[in-house]
Amino acid sequence: MRLGGRLGAAIEVLDDIETRHRPAADAMRDWGLSHRFAGSGDRAAVGNLVYDALRRRHAAAWLLDDDSPRALILGSFLLENGLNVAALEEALAGDPFAPAQLSEREREALAGRKDSPMPDTVRANVPEWCLPLLKQVFGEAWVEECAALCDRPPLDLRANTLKGTRDRVVKALARHGAEPTRIAPQGVRIPPIEGYGRHPSLQGTEAFQRGWFEVQDEGSQIVAELAGAEPGMQVLDYCAGAGGKTLACSARMQNRGQIFAFDADPQRLMPIHERIRRAGCRNVQIVFSQERLVGMEGQFDLVLVDAPCTGSGTWRRRPDAKWRLSAQRLETRVADQSAILDAVSPLVKPGGVIAYITCSIFEEENGRQVEAFLRRNPAFELADHDALWRARFPHASVPVRISANGITLTPATTDTDGFFFAMLGRRGH
Numbered sequence: 001m002r003l004g005g006r007l008g009a010a011i012e013v014l015d016d017i018e019t020r021h022r023p024a025a026d027a028m029r030d031w032g033l034s035h036r037f038a039g040s041g042d043r044a045a046v047g048n049l050v051y052d053a054l055r056r057r058h059a060a061a062w063l064l065d066d067d068s069p070r071a072l073i074l075g076s077f078l079l080e081n082g083l084n085v086a087a088l089e090e091a092l093a094g095d096p097f098a099p100a101q102l103s104e105r106e107r108e109a110l111a112g113r114k115d116s117p118m119p120d121t122v123r124a125n126v127p128e129w130c131l132p133l134l135k136q137v138f139g140e141a142w143v144e145e146c147a148a149l150c151d152r153p154p155l156d157l158r159a160n161t162l163k164g165t166r167d168r169v170v171k172a173l174a175r176h177g178a179e180p181t182r183i184a185p186q187g188v189r190i191p192p193i194e195g196y197g198r199h200p201s202l203q204g205t206e207a208f209q210r211g212w213f214e215v216q217d218e219g220s221q222i223v224a225e226l227a228g229a230e231p232g233m234q235v236l237d238y239c240a241g242a243g244g245k246t247l248a249c250s251a252r253m254q255n256r257g258q259i260f261a262f263d264a265d266p267q268r269l270m271p272i273h274e275r276i277r278r279a280g281c282r283n284v285q286i287v288f289s290q291e292r293l294v295g296m297e298g299q300f301d302l303v304l305v306d307a308p309c310t311g312s313g314t315w316r317r318r319p320d321a322k323w324r325l326s327a328q329r330l331e332t333r334v335a336d337q338s339a340i341l342d343a344v345s346p347l348v349k350p351g352g353v354i355a356y357i358t359c360s361i362f363e364e365e366n367g368r369q370v371e372a373f374l375r376r377n378p379a380f381e382l383a384d385h386d387a388l389w390r391a392r393f394p395h396a397s398v399p400v401r402i403s404a405n406g407i408t409l410t411p412a413t414t415d416t417d418g419f420f421f422a423m424l425g426r427r428g429h
């Protein structure tokens with residue numbers, strides 16, 4: 001397929017996402033199935049065009065003064081290509097599969113925008129109802145923070161110290177541009193996609209099959225480090241899902257001590273078996289039912305709560321979720337989180353801690369959630385997050401948002417997905 005055809009295909013996929021309210025990944029998969037002639041390069045290019053348009057939806061719509069799927073794809077192509085209208089026109093000309101040439105109205109809209117500055121609310125590219133929440137959490141930096149959440153993400157890996165070293169992973173993946181991450185001690189980064197290519201598919205590599213690394217965003221690695229699982233500890237990963245944090249804790253613990261991995265949805269736990277085997281983790285017990293935790297009150301040194309959340313910190317990777325999110329869903333998540341925190345608090349031993357984690361940037365799910373928990377549970381107190389950060393990452397010289405209530409990571413500051421971390425200690429020994 002030529003570029004024109006790819007633009008046409010991207011419009012088709014985006015139209016499917018918009019009109020049928022479908023997740024982008026599902027719409028892309030269906031497009032691939034019904035266009036089997038399309039090669040992997042075509043799929044990657046169409047995927048990039050669609051995801052870019054979802055990331056910068058407001059900016060693309062502003063450029064062409066229209067928010068139809070056509071305007072979003074063409075506008076976002078222009079944003080990615082330095083507003084090169086000639087390149088767009090060339091792609092649209094002479095390809096029978098390309099969308100129609102720019103109309104007079106579109107040309108006029110583009111000409112009108114050429115020298116006018118993009119308004120802040122457009123550059124931020126977030127749903128209107130979120131604006132007050134984001135201004136509240138980021139203050140003056142809200143536009144920069146939101147704009148960074150629209151960038152393409154890197155592909156991050158965590159070298160598995162149960163099987164080898166980070167150096168070995170960096171060397172094995174050097175041809176993909178792999179480099180050590182700046183903060184997480186075992187992190188390896190493959191830079192964001194340029195142009196219309198794709199990240200390498202690493203699952204088939206010998207290094208992956210041998211368990212040398214896991215795919216895990218650096219932010220997720222950092223919060224797992226902050227949780228501080230140590231050899232010999234009794235750890236409960238209460239929202240273990242597919243086990244990303246479980247595996248990171250197991251490596252930190254050098255397979256000594258125990259991790260109980262629980263999730264309210266046993267289906268979510270399914271991938272963990274294979275991951276544990278590949279990674280060589282021998283200190284993980286999978287807990288399929290809450291009943292198994294009865295009688296374990298006061299037993300855990302560390303309870304990790306990687307809470308269900310809005311995922312607003314991961315909008316770079318799942319930009320369609322940004323536009324599906326609603327204030328009501330946020331409210332539901334906040335209620336889930338506070339119920340989970342209350343459920344786990346009796347399981348922590350005196351002197352033990354809860355590591356509360358979200359991949360959200362909203363205060364309601366983060367600092368406010370922590371404050372409300374402490375009001376309900378006076379037996380718990382906040383750790384010194386500043387000291388904790390310095391102790392874990394003494395060599396990290398990046399700006400990071402640390403408050404009394406916790407630590408917030410963002411693409412604009414730590415160059416990671418957005419995450420929140422708070423450590424809540426149970427008083428007494």
Ligand SMILES: C[S@@+](CC[C@H](N)C(=O)[O-])C[C@H]1O[C@@H](n2cnc3c(N)ncnc32)[C@H](O)[C@@H]1O
Pocket residue numbers: 238239240241242243244245246262263264265268306307308309336340
């Ligand atoms: C952010 S995901 C966990 C990701 C996982 N820890 C990882 O690092 O790969 C949140 C998980 O919480 C689970 N969950 C939701 N409500 C829960 C509850 N009430 N109790 C325990 N787990 C819950 C969800 O099924 C989901 O798997």
